[in-house]
Amino acid sequence: MxxxxxxxxxxxxxxxxxxxxxxxxxxxxxxxxxxxxxxxxxxxxxxxxxxxxxxxxxxxxxxxYGFFSLNPKGKYVVNVCLGTACYVKNSQTLLDKVCEVLEVKPGETTEDGLFTVDAVRCIGACALAPAMMINGQVYPRLTPAQIPEIIDSYRKKEEA
Amino acid sequence: MNTIQVKIEGRLYDVDASLSILEAARSVGYSIPSLCYWNGGHNSLASCRVCLVEVASAQGSRLVASCVYPVAWVGADKGFEIKISSPKAIEARRTSVELLLSNHSKDCQTCVKNGNCELLNVAKITGAKDNRFPGEKSKATYDDCAPGIVRDTSKCILCGRCVERCKEAQGIGILGFEARGFETFVGPAANRSFATSPCIQCGQCVNVCPTGALSEKREIDLVDEAFRQGKYVIVQTAPAVRAALAEEFGNKIGTVNATGRMVAALHRLGFYRVFDTNFGADLTIMEEATELLHRMKGEGVLPQITSCSPGWINFAEYFYPEILPHVSTCKSPHEMEGAIIKSYFAKTHNIDPKDIFVVSVMPCTAKKGEAKRPQNAANGGLPDVDAVLTTRELALMIKRSGILFNELPEEEFDQDLLGEYSGAGVIFGVTGGVMEAALRTAYHALTGKEYGPIDFKEVRGLESIKEASLDIDGTIVKVAVASGMKDAKKLLDEVKAGTSPYAFIEIMGCPGGCINGGGQPFVKPTLQPEEGANVLKEYRQKRANILYTIDEKMTLRQSHNNKDIIALYENFLGSPCSELAEELLHTSYVSNREKFPNLK
CATH class of the missing domain: 1.10.10 (Arc Repressor Mutant, subunit A)
Known part of the structure; x- marks a missing residue:
């Protein structure tokens, strides 16, 4: 190409x-x-x-290096932390939920190009575990139940 | 040499202080099992952990990778003792091997490296127990799309020898460590096939691979099928094969000129004719020397660069397409010989060339691809050569047929139109040999007489670049010789810039020339302890000496005095570079640059 x-x-x-x-x-x-x-x-x-x-x-x-990417990333990059502190606080369930809501696997981008899901090793917010970060915005002490709402808020922002 | 006193297994030794523990131990009689260590530590990633030893002192003990750990750090004066055979060291080495095996396909009986596998050897030595760590394995890639080399990452132990070889010896760097952690693999960028990467198929990576992860693409089945179909299966053997074939049968490197026994074995394998590619080499010299004289008269560009090495041709087509007009249009010797077998030989014997199957035994993996080039099909589109076997594959065929190689009598190549060959052809197998052979004939063509000393010793030796200035009856001819692509680049950059001072350049793809080709018997110090600690420094010279000795003992030393060559021109071709010779014996090259549209 x-x-x-x-x-x-x-x-x-x-x-x-x-x-x-x-x-x-x-x-x-x-x-x-x-x-x-x-x-x-x-x-x-x-x-x-x-x-x-x-x-x-x-x-x-x-x-x-996880920082580099071979494929274009979505407009919003959802980094779910799987570092030790977050992991022991069940962050895997957060990742699973994000993937379920967006219908992609870790590392993939949604068809509309809006979201990329990445599993990352430690975002330096261990005290806020389990944590997730979207384009630099940290979401602390999450439960899977909160995920749909957060994703929705970005979708709404796009529609507006 | 600075020495240091070290304590190994309770005894004190004075060793070279610049060595690693592994090398120091080797110098006093210990062979520590190792895998990634290679070639005097040129590749020492310490990635395989097979060479672990215990270093003990009053402060306690720890395990270190002996291949990279400097012996200078563990001197006896500082209270250190090196333990190779302590229970801790032995168990650590065994565990390392078991971990490597846990991610290995382990289909040893079908593996091409069966008998030459260094992983199996360390498993035996360390007493590794199979399947101690069962579980998930990394996703594997099997790539047999390229003509010469197969990559099977299910057998790769990530030692990095091939990575080092391709980058440091050949200056190419097709192979790298890609991805991370459990997913790490060694391969071309993006895990592309060798067929779609600028791999020159030289096979140097195959020669250093400790396992079956890299191997030649076998063509023995093609030969079997040709026999089954009742074809006239004619074989020819390259000069470098005879310098190394005997190694496959337990003979020490450089001790046996295998020519006679090899011919005897080929007769016993049932080949219709057994020819020497040296005849093709003599023919190449006639054509190439004539082409050179034409170029020196202003017909075409100078310097002329040799075209015998298909690895080098691949390199030029990928990386230096600008200089392709400098490359001699001569086919390589075995292609010329194949084209003559399917024309002159076929015609004289009234055989339909379609019924002839030409097998070339070559020290080379790139020759397999060369034989498939559409430009190398002179007789109505029939390939000049139908199958290419490496030296290793021939050895396998001989063993398979139960032929006791070492007990064979010496037999002669078949004297049938293409039987005679000169010493000039023999030395094609070593760097500088093509140049020397061409100079012997060019001297004759320019002066009308033979060069008195016969040998052009200026172009001999295994240095990666050699140059010489020769006075041929008042005509000064500057020549240069390079082997291995890394150092050849220096000469090629000059040619590209138009500043090359030479008239004629010989380039061979592999360091040292064909004697060190990618299809030659493996040289594995850990599997061949009888060869001594310096075998990797010495084997090329030992093989080269065999070829120079054959040349020296021959009465026919110049290609232009080969009677069968003279008869071929008189009865068939006319003269060198005649129209028919151009059609049968010359080829063309194409730039492969368009495969990389983003490069300048």
Whole structure:
């Protein structure tokens, strides 16, 4: 698949802007992830050529760190915390409920492109366990019963 | 050398202070089981944990991965003792192997590495009990879409040897560690097939894989089927095969020139004719030297680059399509020989070429793909070569038929139109050999006389890049030789930039040339302790020496003096690079860059 030439050019520009860093790959990938929301294989190929790093190695980095994504994320990213503190407080049931309500599996995006569900390891809100985060907004001490309402509030926001 | 005193199993030894514990122990007579460790520690990810030893001191004891742990940190002066055979160390190593086995497919009897498996070997040594940790296994990928190499991640132990080999030795980096945790796999980006990745099929990864996760794609069945159909099954063998085949039958590396016994075995396997690809090599030299002289006269671009190595051709088509006009249009020797068998030989013997099945025994996995290229089908679309077996596959066929290789008499290749071959053809199997063979003939073509010393020693040796300036009767010819794609890049970048000072460049895909090809017998220090601790440093030179010795002992040393070659031109082809020669013996290349539309 061919990506748009202006995207390729932009990716090359991002690579060039970190050229003088001692270990620039993470910075380049972070910049692309932040700007475009995901880093597909085709973009990794461009990065590979620009930085002279095998694409297999770049793909390895992208698939190792949860921060990077291979696929476009939805407008709202639902991060359910499965870190130790949340997990022992039954956060798995939160994740199951979110998936049930949105009809997707963890890591997937709803068909309308609105929501992506991710299971994450610790969002640093252990005292508020079990917790969930949507686009940076933390929802503390949740029970599965609260999930439909929260999801609904985002849907309503979209409709408005 | 700085030495340090270490205590191993209660005894004191003086060892090289720069070594790891594993290497230091090896130097005083201990072989600690290991898997991911390879090639003097070039790959030491310490990922397999099979080499664990106990390091004890007054402060207590702990387990360390001996392949990476510096012996300098555990000197006897600091009160340390290294324990290899303590119950704690032995149990730890066994558990490591059991954990590796817990995620392994364990179908050992059907595995291509049966007999060569390092995992099975450490399981035996450590006393691993099968199925101690039953449970879920990682999702596996089986990829046999590419012509030469099969990847089966159900057997991968994530040691990273292939990753290191592809990136560091070949400078390509097709393979990487992908994903994370339980889902981690070794493979091309996005778990694509080798067929859709820019893999050059050189097989270097296969040679270092400790298990059956990477292997050649076997074609023995194709040969069996051709016999069943009653075809004229004709076999040819590449020069490098004879330098290593005997290793498959328990002979030490570099001790046996297998030519005569190999021919005897092929006769016993029932092949209609047994030919030497060296005839094809001599033919290649005639064509390639003529092409070079044409280019030097201004017909075509310089430098000319050799085209015998299909791994290198794949590399050029993927990564350096701009320089394809520099690559000689000559087919590789076995393809030329196949094309001549199906034309000249078939015609002379009044055989329908459709009834001929040509088998090439090659030290190479990439040759399998080369034989399937549509450009290598000269006789009305019939492939020049129908099946390619690696040296290892031939050994399997010989064993399968109950032929006792070491007891065979020495027999001669069949003298039937394509029988004679020169020493120049033999040395094709080692880096610098094609160059030297071509120079012997080019010298004759330019001066009308033979080069007195015969040998062009300037281009010999296993260094990854060699260059020489030769004075051929007043004409200065600058040449260069590279093997292994990583170092070849330096020469290729010059060609691409138009600054290459050379007239002729030889490139071989594998480091050291075909003697170290991806289809050659495995060199596994832990499975071949009789070869000594330095075997990985020495085996290439030992194999190369066999070929140079064969060349030296021959009376026919130059391709252009091969009588069967002369007769082939007189009776059939006309002259080198004639119209018929172009049709049968030359090929073309295509850029593979369009498969990567996002690259500049």
């Amino acid at each position: 061919k990506i748009k030439s202006e995207v390729a050019a932009d990716v090359r520009k991002i690579c060039a802007s970190y050229a003088n860093e001692p270990s620039p790959l993470m910075m380049v990938l972070s910049a692309i992830q932040k700007k475009y929301g995901y880093i597909p294989l085709e973009v990794q190929e461009v990065v590979s050529q620009e930085m002279n790093i095998p694409v297999a190695e770049i793909y390895g980095v992208v698939t190792f």
